[in-house]
Amino acid sequence: MRAVADVERGIEIKVADLGFELVELRWAGSSRRPVLQLRVDRPAEAAEEGVNVDDCARISRELEPWLDEHGGLSEHYVLEVSSPGVDRPLVRSTDFERFRGKRIAVVGKRVLLARSTRLEGELLGLDKSLDGAEAVRLCLPDGDEVVIPRSEIRKAHLVFTWK
Numbered sequence: 001m002r003a004v005a006d007v008e009r010g011i012e013i014k015v016a017d018l019g020f021e022l023v024e025l026r027w028a029g030s031s032r033r034p035v036l037q038l039r040v041d042r043p044a045e046a047a048e049e050g051v052n053v054d055d056c057a058r059i060s061r062e063l064e065p066w067l068d069e070h071g072g073l074s075e076h077y078v079l080e081v082s083s084p085g086v087d088r089p090l091v092r093s094t095d096f097e098r099f100r101g102k103r104i105a106v107v108g109k110r111v112l113l114a115r116s117t118r119l120e121g122e123l124l125g126l127d128k129s130l131d132g133a134e135a136v137r138l139c140l141p142d143g144d145e146v147v148i149p150r151s152e153i154r155k156a157h158l159v160f161t162w163k
Contacts, residue, residue: 004027004072006070006072007036007067007070007072007073008025010066010070011025011036011038011063012025014062014063014066015038015040015063018059018062019042019043019046020040020041020042020043020051020055020059021040021041021042021043022038022039022040023039023040023041023084023088023089023091023095024037024038024039024084024089024091025037025038025039029077029078031074032076033074033076033077033078034073034074034076034077034078035078035080036067036077036078036079036080037080037082038059038079038080038081038082039083039084039085039088039089040055040059040081040082040083041083041084041088044098050083051083051084052083055083056081056082056083057081059081060079060081063079063081064079067079086158086160087157087158087160088157088158089155089156089157090104090156090157090158093126093134096123096125096126096134096136096156097125097126099123099158100123100124100125101122101123102122102123102158102159103120103121103122103123103158103159103161104120104121104122104123104138104156104157104158105118105119105120105156105157105159106119106120106136106138106148106153106155106156107153107155107156108148108152108153108154109152109153110152112148112152112153113146113148119138119140119146119148120141120159121138121139121140121141121146122138122139123136123137123138124137124138124139124145125137127147133149133150133151134149134150135147135148135149135150136148136150136156
């Protein structure tokens with residue numbers, strides 16, 4: 001597990017050095033042929049530019065030599081780099097602050113607030129309790145403001161609204 005953590009931390013640092021933010025890193029495949037799926041974005045201050053195919057190719061080219069030399073990874077790995085897309089996942093605490101005011105969907109590990117396993121609404125921000133636990137504040141379409149502990153959220157993502 002240490003090798004996986006080293007790879008993940010190294011990738012995060014290298015992506016940041018290239019001027020991007022690692023949104024999500026997923027491991028797929030097998031130990032013989034691991035697939036590293038990276039979703040990258042521009043930092044908040046450069047977000048209007050977005051991530052294009054050339055950016056993904058550049059990140060991939062820069063990461064491959066480092067991954068090739070890393071002892072904790074099979075030489076038969078597959079690296080996939082993509083933009084986060086219009087339904088960008090919200091993973092880190094900073095994501096919930098960055099996208100305040102945007103429409104998001106949260107999917108619970110079970111039914112949330114006795115309503116549904118999926119709630120959608122305007123992101124109002126992130127609250128921290130005295131014990132440090134975080135909760136997501138949402139304004140639902142009916143106007144209700146709700147607070148959902150992050151520990152109860154399986155995943156969260158932006159919701160793209162067609163105009």
